Amino acid sequence: MNETADTMNVPRSRAWTLFGVFAFVALIAAQVHAVLTSPADRDMGHLQKILYVHVPAAWIMSLAFLVVFVFSIRYMWRGQEKDDLLAAAAAEVGATFNGLTLVLGMIWGKPAWGAWWVWDPRVTTTLVLFMIFVGYLALRSFVDDPERRAQWSAAVGAFGAINVPIVYMSVRWWRTLHQIQSSPSTMDSAYVLGLRTNAIAFMLIMIYFIRRRYELARLRRATELIADAAALGGT
Amino acid sequence: MAWREDWRRVRVIAWKDITTERRSKAGFNSVAALAVTILVLFGFALGPEAQALRDAAAGAVWLAALFAGVLAFNRSFQVELESGAIEPLLLYPGSRWTILAGKLLANALFVGLMLAIVVIVGVTLFQVTIPKAWPSLLGLFALGAVGLVVLGTFYAAMSSRTRAREVLLPLLLFPMLVPVLLAAISGSKALLTGDLMHEAGAWIRLLVAYDIVFVSATLLAFEHVIEA
Amino acid sequence: MTDQNWAFIGAAYAITWGVILGYLIRVHRALAQARAEFESASKHTERAP
Incomplete structure (x- = not known):
């Protein structure tokens, strides 16, 4: 019953609401600042303003999947349910940002390269990563037993992360052996600050989302455990 | 002599799977027939110009093997689940990895045989001329098959015990096999055209690295997966 | 061409906010529902023994 008590102890602190509000204010401020102050790029014109959402989304997606990897391994190591639920929360948030990154x-790509899709290594890897984590989330939804779901998704999460490099x-190799890779234009230092502030703001949003999604998973598990206990107790 | 006992267990499990498969020939025969059918359909989609077929041969052969292989992997655990034989297998004393190794051995034989049929049919249908470097091609196929079998067996151990096994296994497995497919298809293509760019070696090294990484990862993680 | 680029930029920001706000609303709704279910479940068990 120790586990039950632990799981039921779902904190609903005001601090996280405050954190969420702060994260959104930071994002709005960073975006407004970046969009208003960034000069038009020599080649891209104003198009580079898309990078202030695209690049942070891509970074945050990688960060979220790193969290999945770390907590999947930790779950396999120590077998604590909390780690599994946190990995699941990060996977869902990561997949959301992954989809956003692709779109x-x-x-x-359409205005900059003239095509909606190019088989560039980074772009293609992002798509494969998306498919891997769609599989991860599908697996979780198809397995009912929590212990089994945790073990299996930990393996799938860890394997998926290992596969990325x-x-x-x-x-x-597939690309470069057929044609010369177009190197992405080197970033002007004027944009680096804008990218950094936006990335930090995105990270705060990510932390807030993962936290809330984790809370949700804990609450659901706690409700399940209460129902199980009631069924076992017999009325 | 612990390893001798382990090896005996591996053989017993592999032999059990092979015997079940041999007794119900329907399994292997229909999977192989499906693979050949897929190859013919690829021919319709890509043909009939001989050069177009030749260029696409490697891709068609590997995709046919992949689609048919998925059915084989799910079957390899399904037989046990239907007869309720997996629990006794787990209760049996000894290391868990022997179950995996036994399954891997049986599946490797199964997929290897299927791949042989697919390659022979593919070479004929797609009008491929066998290159001088055929031993390298054989090695490339073997390395690709190892990756396919190891991950296919590992993911089937999970997906075969879920509600949606037909969908879930390809959904989990195909994205993971992207490097294997790219390496096997591009490497085969290079070897078939005389490897003018000297790229086949790079693909073979990639496959070796992939196989080493995922064979070790699978051996480490299998215990968690099968017991849950 | 520049006019078109503004359309792309606008679309990018609109989609970003659509996804972020959409996810926010989804999680908060699910959270409220889960909390209600949790509370009703714990009330039931308190009465049971």
Whole structure:
């Protein structure tokens, strides 16, 4: 019953609401600042303003999947349910930002490269990563037993993360062996500050989302455990 | 002599799977027939010009093997689930990895045989001329098959015990196999055209690295997966 | 061409905020529902023994 008491102890602190409000204010401020102050790029014109949402979304997606990897491994190591629920929360948030990254990449690619999609290594790896984590979330929704779901999704999450560099390498070779890779234009230092502030703001949003999603998972588990206990107690 | 006992267990499990498969020939025969059918359909989609077929041969062969292989992997655990034999298998004393190794051995034989049929049919249908470097091609296929079998067996151990196994296994497995497919298809293509760019070696190294990484990861993680 | 670029930029920001706000609303709704279910479940068990 120790586990039950622990799971039921779902904190609903006001501090996290405050944190969420702060995260959104920070995002709005960073975006307004970046959009208003950034000069038009020599080649891209105002189009580079898309990068202030696209690049942070891509970074945050990688960060969220890193969290999935770390907590999946930790779950396999120590077997604590909390780690599994946190990994699941990060996976869902990561997949959301991953989808956003792909769509924003297309919106950038159409005017900048003239095509909605190019088989660039980074772009393609992002898509494969998206498919891997769609599979991860599908697996979770198809397995009912919590212990089994945790073990299996920890393995799938860890394997998926291990695969990412290999996918990247393979797509890079696949591409470069056929045609010369267009190197992304080097970033002007004037934009670096805007990118950084936006990335930090996105990170705060990500932390807030993962936290809330984690709270949700804990609450659901706690409700399940109460129902189980009631069923076992017999009335 | 612990390893001798382990090895005996591996053989017993592999032999059990192979015997079940041999007794119900329907399994292997229909999977192989499906693979050949997929190849023919690829021919319709890509043909009939001989050069177009030749260019696409490697991709068609590997995709046919992949689609048919998925059915084979799910079957390998399904038989046990239907007869309720997986719990006794787990209760049996000894290391868990022997179950995986036994399954891997049986599946490797199964997929290897299927791949052989697919390659022979593919070479004929797609009018491929066998290159001088055929031993390298054989090695490339073997390395690709190892990756396919290891991850296919590992993910089937999970997906075969869920409600949606037909959808879930390809959904989990295909994105993971992207490097194997790219390496196997591009490497085969290079070897078939005489490897003018000297790229086949890079693909073979990539496959070796992939196989090493995922064989070790699977051996480490299998215990968690099968017991849950 | 520049006019078109503003359309792309506008679309990018609109989609970003759509996804972020959409996820926010989804999680908060689910959270409120889960909290209500949790509270009703714990009330039931308090009465049971």
